[in-house]
Amino acid sequence: MNLKLVIVLSAVSLSSAVQINRLNQSVVPLNYNIHLTFNSNFFETNVFEGRATIHINVSSPINKIEIHATDLNLTxxxxxxxxxxxxxxxxxxxILQINLxxxxxxxxxxxxxxxxxxxxSxxxxxxxxxxxxSGxxxxxxxxxxLHPTHARRLFPCFDEPDLKATFDLTITYPKGYNVLSNTSPKKTSTVSNGTLDQIEFATTPKMSTYLLAFIISKLTCTNSLSGGISYNVCSRPGTESQRQYALLIAPKAVQHMEKITGIAYNSSNIVKLDLVAVPDLGVNAMENWGLVTxxxxxxxxDTYQPSNYRQRVASTVVHEIAHMWFGNLVTMKWWSDAFLNEGFARYFQYFATAEIEKNWELDKQFVVEQVHSALMADSENASVPLSxxxxxxxxxxDKFNVxxxxxxxxxxxxxxSIIGTTSFTLGLRDYLKENMFGSTIPNDLWNxxxxxxxxxxxxxxxxxxxxxxxxxxxxxxxNNKTSIIITQKRFGGNYTTKxxxxxxxxTSRSTNSLKWLTPDKDLVLNISLSNSTDWIIINSLQKGFYRVYYDDDLWKRIEVALGxxxxxxxxxxxxQIVDDLFSLAVAGKxxxxxxxxxxxxxxxxxEYYPWxxxxxxxxxxxxxxxDQEIxxxxxxxxxxxxxxxxxxxPMLTVDNKNQIYALKQSLALEWACNLGHSECLRNVKQMFEAYRISGIKVRPNLRFTTYCTTLKREADEKLDVWKFLRSKLSENNDASETEIILKALGCSKNENGLDKYFVALIFLRRYENFSDILLKQLV
Ligand SMILES: [Zn+2]
Structure with missing residues (x-):
């Protein structure tokens, strides 16, 4: 029987932290057959029609089915x-309750x-x-x-990550657009007397609801074929030249992950990988299987953009590609263990990219960018465990945090570092093979x-x-003269955690293998620092996730060695020493x-890293x-x-082939100018004037520093620089330049200009993450 009814699955405010009732697992989805129709006027009406046929397995007799659905009008x-x-x-x-x-x-x-x-909208x-x-x-x-819990706003579904199923998606849409989804098209046709196009996609692998994706747009793509996989990099028309780098990185990343995991990308039956630059996306990127946004x-x-943007592209592409295995093929059972997805993607973002861009020292960058920021976040009293x-x-x-x-x-x-890279890799292979198309808890990984x-x-x-x-x-x-004694306590407070x-x-004489400091007793290292120039440094290459406090004697020895x-x-x-010292000072130690x-x-x-x-x-x-004087x-x-x-x-020495030099130069000059170094200010002024008067573009890696410093140093009553940069915003077609200018505009000391700027930024919601940077500039 077909029961006709209309129920509004209303959007009760989600801000009132409602406890989630987990779905009853005696009914699970096996396949979703979804047909979505977007009529010719849907960009005006904002309404679509949907039909979802869900093939379910009932494991014990039931008289009701519960399923997620939000903001959908059921007919x-x-x-x-x-x-x-x-x-x-x-x-x-x-929850939509279906009573039988x-x-x-x-x-x-x-x-x-x-x-x-x-x-x-x-x-x-x-x-x-x-x-x-576009013009x-x-x-x-x-x-x-749809990540993490928005699939229920597109179709009624069992919207929990471990309730995986296959998906058959059909989309009917107005002519003149193109549609991409997780898998390749299986069939295309024209319907509704030729007014609409229809596309049917191949069945997806068994996957979580949050990974389903599609885009209906007029974006265009550049294609390449490698290792039997078709790669598409898609973006706004007019940005074609900027697609080549991602098109080069993506196949290398897939090949590297295949080598590490021993599992071919296309063994999931998805034979293509679309990478789409969405002109308006709330996150940096999203790993939808086969269709990454x-x-x-x-x-x-492109080469006229700064080196750090190049690194951002490489590491984001690799992060998302790593998810194809860690997150998509094998998924955490529940969001409590989101680190099983994101921790691995972040790990490979550095260590897999390091195999592709070999001279970027990403293994080292990892320590100052990831370990140090994690330690800082985890120093907070309110910090919660990974699980x-x-x-x-x-x-x-909120779980998607530092x-x-x-x-x-x-x-x-x-x-x-504890078990060695070979054992780690072999263990990861087992973990993936044993849990393919399934979901896991941390113990599955550790085992x-x-x-x-x-x-x-x-x-x-x-x-x-x-x-x-x-x-x-x-x-x-x-230092106990004849030995070194190591004790532990939780950083930042009176805790009993061990x-x-x-x-x-x-030490000044050797490096040593791993020893364990256990919760129940102190660790005694039988090391005698007999010579006054002997020293010891704990936590080689900072592979352990902890901080170190040396007594005065040991610190003096380190000081002598450094000198x-x-x-x-x-x-x-x-x-590590630098980062620990700042934290120890902030903590009052x-x-x-x-x-x-x-x-x-x-x-x-x-060197770049200590600085x-x-x-x-x-x-x-x-x-x-x-206090101004201080x-x-x-x-x-x-x-x-x-x-x-x-x-x-030196500002005039350019070495774009040396990524670390380029990063160090940008950082050092940004600080030198920021602190008012006279030579830095003079150079920046010349570069900006050459740009403003003769149109000679500032070198990519120095653009932010040049724009920001010039705005900061400009007298209040003159708004020429501000107006000039604002005009450049509307002229360019390049998102990184837009981002640099927007960031730099926040450096202005002109209150009137800044007011307008804030208002403008509020409307530019995709740059909302700049508010932190702006606030810092204002202090
Ligand atoms: Zn991720």
């Missing part, structure tokens, strides 16, 4: 060949639902509509972003790794305390005078100083400290 529902049913929406649980007059037998059935839905979630300018024309497009700045790059229960939609959305990504990746790197690790202890026991406890240990290291801590160290030959201590450990004294070795430091950590620390201090003294101290660094990256 009919039936279970094919079954007796009467009624469909009701439960407003408190936001008789029990549904233990068998497979087809549940069919007709409905209409709205294309979202107020946020960038679910199925949403946006637009871009004088406004072009509209619709695109999905990106912000334009995360996919498009922590999420029971509301808001908590699920802890999940950066700490997740840092813990995986630490585990790799797979343990099988290859050949250890005398339980790996899961030692690793679990890093994923089930918040925070991280501070190791206090003391960990199994893998301790590595280097004698700075390179005696590894660069990454120098960066050392005074700010001690901090500045201990950082005086930076005067002879010219990266130092600038981050100095930035946080500078913003806290309100600020000035501090600024002069910094300028003095960075003399050698500044001399190592």
């Amino acid at each position: 009919s529902c039936e279970i094919i060949h079954e007796a009467n049913i009624t469909c009701n929406f439960n407003h408190s649980t936001k 007059s008789t029990n549904l037998t233990q068998n497979e059935h087809d549940l069919s639902i007709n409905y209409t839905g709205n294309v979202n 107020h946020d960038l979630q679910g199925l949403y509509k946006s637009s871009y300018k 004088n024309q406004t072009e509209y497009f619709v695109v999905t972003h 990106f912000r334009e700045t995360a996919l498009l790059w 922590s229960e999420v029971t509301t939609l808001e908590a699920i959305a 802890i999940t990504y950066n700490k997740g990746a840092s813990v995986f790197r630490m585990v790799e 797979s790794l343990e099988r290859h690790a050949n250890l005398s202890y339980s790996l899961s026991q030692r690793v679990m305390n890093w994923t089930t406890q918040a925070g991280f240990p501070l190791l206090e290291v003391a 960990w199994y801590v893998p301790v590595t160290y280097a 004698k030959n700075i390179n005696a201590i590894e660069t990454l450990n120098r960066a 050392i005074s700010f005078i001690t901090l500045l004294n201990r950082l005086s070795f930076l005067k002879s430091e010219t 990266y950590s130092a600038f981050r620390g100095f930035e946080s201090i500078l913003h806290k100083i309100n 600020k000035e003294k501090f600024t002069n101290h910094l300028l003095d400290l960075m003399i050698t660094l500044h001399e190592s990256v």
Whole structure:
């Protein structure tokens, strides 16, 4: 029977943190057959029609089915060949309840639902509509972003990550557009007396609902074929030249991940990979299987754009491609363990890209960008464990944070360092093979790794305390004349939490293998620093996720070593020292005078990594100083400290082939100009004038510093620079240049201009992440 009804599955405000009721797993989906129709006027009406036929398996007799559906207008529902049913929406649980007059037998059935839905135009979630300018024309497009819990706004579904199924999608749409989805088209036709086109896509692999995706647009694509896979990089017409770099990186990333995992990309039966630059996307990128969506700045790059944007493209493309295995093929059972998806994607974003762009030192960049920021976030009292229960939609959305990504990746790197790269890789292969098209909890991973690790202890026991406890240990290291004593406590407060801590160290004489500091007792290293120039550094290359506090004697020895030959201590450990010192000062463990004294070795430091950590620390201090006189003294101290660094990256020496030099030069000059270094200011002024008067473009890597410094130094009453840069915003077709100018405009000291700027930014919602940067500039 086909019961006709209209129920509005209304959008009760989601802000009232409703507890999630998990679905009853005695009924699970096997396949969704979804047909969506977008009529000729849908860009005006914002309405689409849908029919979802869900092939379900009932494992024990039931008299009701519960399914997610949000903001959908239900017009009919039936279970094919079954007796009467009624469909009701439960407003408190936001679940569509299908009641049966008789029990549904233990068998497979087809549940069919007709409905209409709205294309979202107020946020960038679910199925949403946006637009871009093409000449004088406004072009509209619709695109999905169903992660993590928005599939229910597109079709009624079992919207939980472990309830995987295959999908057959058909889309009927107006002529003149093209449609991409997860899989290749199977059949295209013309319907409705020739007014609409229809496209039927091949069946997807068994996957989670949040991975379904499509886009209806007038974007165009550049194609290449490699290893039997068809790669498409798609974007606005006019940006074709910016597609080549992603087109080069993507096949290399797929090949590398295939090599690491031992599983071919197309073994999932998806034989193509579309990478689409969406002109309006709420996140950096989204790993929809076979149809990855990106912000334009995360996919498009050409040689006239800065080096850091190139790195952003490579690492985002690799991050999303790594998800094809870690996240799509094998998915965490529930969002509480989102780090199983995101930690691995972040890990490979660095360590797989390092195999493609070999001279970028991404293994080193990982430490200052990921480990240090994760430690900072995890120092907060409110920090939660990697594995922590999420029971509301808001908590699920909040789970995608620095802890999940950066700490997740840092813990995986630490585990790799404990068991060795070979065992780690073999363990990952098992993990993926055993759980293909399925879902996992952390123990599935630890067990797979343990099988290859050949250890005398339980790996899961030692690793679990890093994923089930918040925070991280501070190791206090003391010289006891004949030995070194290491104790632990949680960083940043009075906690009783303890960990199994893998301790590595280097001394003036040797480097040593791993020792364990256990929760129940201190670690004693039988090392005697007999000579006054002997030293010890704990946590080689900062592979362990913890901080270190040395007693005064040990610190003096480090200081002497750095003074004698700075390179005696590894660069990454120098960066670690810097980052730890700032954190210890903020936590009140050392005074700010001690901090500045201990950082005086930076005067002879010219490497990127210690300075990266130092600038981050100095930035946080500078913003806290309100007294102008103290600020000035501090600024002069910094300028003095960075003399050698500044001399190592002369503004006129360009070396774009050397990525680390390019990054270091941008960073050092940004700080030099920011602090008012006279030579830096003079050079920047010349470059800006050459741009304004003669149209000679500023070198890509110095654009932000040049624009920002010029705006900052401009007298209040003159708005020429501001107006000039604003005019450049509308002239260019390049998302990275737009982003650089928007960021730079925030450097202005002109309050009137800034007011207007803020208003404009509010409407430019895709740049909402700039608000943090802007606030910093204003302080
Ligand atoms: Zn990701």
